[in-house]
Amino acid sequence: MNQLHRIPFLVIGGGIGGLATALALSRKGYPVHLIERAPEFGEIGAGIQIAPNGSRMLDDLGVLGKIRAYAVYPQRLILVDALSGELLTALDFGEKFQRAYTYPYLVMHRSDLLTILLDACRQSDVITLETNREVVAVDDLGDGALVTCADGSTYECDALIGADGLRSVVRKHVLDDGEPVCVEFVAYRGAIPMEEVIESAGMDTIRYWIGPNLHLIQYPLRRGELYNQVAVFKSNRYRADSDDWGTEDELEEHFARTDESVRKALVRVKRDRRWPLYDRPA
Incomplete structure (x- = not known):
């Protein structure tokens, strides 16, 4: 079923960067919707150094x-x-x-950092989190963006933020730099x-x-x-x-x-x- 969601801020990607972005926006009072392609939130890797x-x-x-x-x-x-x-x-x-x-200066496990950020996002009344949402298309609406997922779900937003990794779908739409x-x-x-x-x-x-x-x-x-x-x-x-x-x-x-x-x-x-x-x- 095709479902259209109109939202102020849409973040694509539920890793450390995407969750931190959603949390930052929420602390300024903005409603945020975040979608992640994987079935559940999780982090690959081990250590991270934080200056x-x-x-x-x-x-x-x-x-x-x-x-x-x-x-x-x-x-x-x-x-x-x-x-x-x-x-x-x-x-x-x-x-x-x-x-x-x-x-x-601190060091920690990446999965611990992601879990802490995820818990903070889940505790926020203005953050909506969804998994199993693989973005396949991004369209520029002039005053916003339209995002289409593989399952047919669509999201219309005022501002789109791509935090979807090395092979970002959003980056390809914005820069198309290969x-x-x-x-x-x-x-x-x-x-x-x-x-x-x-x-x-x-x-x-x-x-x-x-x-x-x-x-x-x-x-x-x-x-x-x-x-x-x-x-x-x-x-x-x-x-x-x-x-x-x-x-x-x-x-x-x-x-x-x-x-x-x-x-x-x-x-x-x-x-x-x-x-x-x-x-x-x-």
Whole structure:
């Protein structure tokens, strides 16, 4: 059945960006309708780093207090040569940093952040959330937009906000700048229980191992119960017409020349999924 909904603000996409946008509008008194293509709200991935500008906005959204129960507040970030193990530089997140930026630098699990934002949206009287709504067409009405979904539902709105990911339907309508471009880098990432960690820099540190065309990032999550690790490298075997590149064998080859601590940490980096990285050239 074709159903037409006329609404002031329509947000497409129920990830972190879409939910935060809906919540921000609602806190200014605007009614918001958000639609998500998946059957239920959920987040893919593990860790997210939030700098002071981000934590300030989360405070403006009224959720920073709840985030404190899940986040880790590191005391420093270190940059280490992945080949030699030499400390290159460090950033202290202590008292001087706090005075300069007012708000903290924090790290947390992406799913925890999404759950907190989702709960806040559900508690709002002016936010409507719907799932199973796959957008297939966007039409410019001049004074608004008309959105059509795969199930035949249509939404007419005064303002349309696209938060629908890398291959955004809204972006295609507004810019039509083509498909995202693979940058030939691939990531292996995931969070493991703290008791499974072989090598770490401690609970108070974000550690970046950097080298030619590769890096490894490590930091604790979820009150220190999990440890997030992300290994990234540029593939020498990339082909646009194939998925046979950025493999586990290549991961091992690229990191074989790194410092012993990096190689030990790599043993616990999750291999169940590879994540090709994309960009949109200006």
